[in-house]
Amino acid sequence: MSESDETSPLSDLTIAVLGGTGPQGRGLARRFATAGLDVVLGSRDASRAASTAETLAAVGRVRGASNAEAAAAGDIVLVVVPWDGHAELLASLVDVLADKVVVDCVNPLGFDKQGAYALPVEQGSATQQAAAILTRSRVVGAFHNVSAVLLEDPEVERVDTDVLVLGDDREATDLVQALADVVPGMRGLFGGRLRNAHQVEAFTANLISVNRRYKAHAGLRVTDV
């Protein structure tokens, strides 16, 4: 897919990445911009977002903004912020995110000397927490298990992984699957309803264990699909 691909449901849409200055946010922004999409990076600090956007200027159309401005500008808004601060940020954006497709990419994980582990979440998962806060938005979960190292590496042309897209709104999950599909090697697959988001988020802890044991940047493929 490219800028000139007239069949894409995404070609006229702006993709916002809240928390876009971290490795995962930067990496996703790089890939979407490379595919010809308009990207707005959001950060608590708009000038930091602008600096990060500059580093991506060579790959495509990326600009920086505050999280609130990015949320307002995005047709699809990815949430890639740290778990600590997730609820607070979303609560501040309830109105601006109304009616938008919001893609939660956050993995609530803890870390200790034995590695990563899933944190309990009152609502079940980060995605469900987002849905509980953003009651007027169309909340989807996706991009949980994608290696930031691979996303950010300009030498990596194909990101060989499936993206499980979780949600209860078929039109929204279809759109987010199409978004994953713009990245070479990546494939968006419907992965279940919001109530089954927790284990996809938590599975990132297992991939971190795999990465440690096998010195890999592990991703997931679903077979027979």
Added chain:
Amino acid sequence: MSESDETSPLSDLTIAVLGGTGPQGRGLARRFATAGLDVVLGSRDASRAASTAETLAAVGRVRGASNAEAAAAGDIVLVVVPWDGHAELLASLVDVLADKVVVDCVNPLGFDKQGAYALPVEQGSATQQAAAILTRSRVVGAFHNVSAVLLEDPEVERVDTDVLVLGDDREATDLVQALADVVPGMRGLFGGRLRNAHQVEAFTANLISVNRRYKAHAGLRVTDV
């Protein structure tokens, strides 16, 4: 790998499958017997286990027994019983399973008209429940995400999936990885510690969603390993 493969750490071992008359237990028994391993199917009803074992006589060495007899006979004991009854069965086998490698394969799932969903487990996961009950055993979690339909289908020669093996005992997880490796197409991978078993069990709900949406028998592959 075959019976004559002298390098296998498994060739002299008996594999017990508790709950071996259900689709998952039968399917795993079929694959291990096909690979030349000695298999004992356990069931609450020994005569039912014997009948099921007879249906597998053509593929290899499979015999039936009560769950307690199978547990006693097995060097590696797979637990493939329904979640409802899991704790009770294991509590009755604490002594007979002492010092053995016990592989919990149970997915605590509920089902309704919207599909499958993960059930909460007080100990965190079925595998951790097993470890909490079987304090003198070497408890590992594995084989959670493998399609019973594929395992049972004699036309399917390769079961194209990775088996994530969870546990805190390196020797035990290595052995169970080797057990997965005897099945053509299947690959055992270390997938993290016991505390990260929940999401692997629960992930089966997502694969059930995938199967519904795509009319598939989905499995998992970990990329870059």
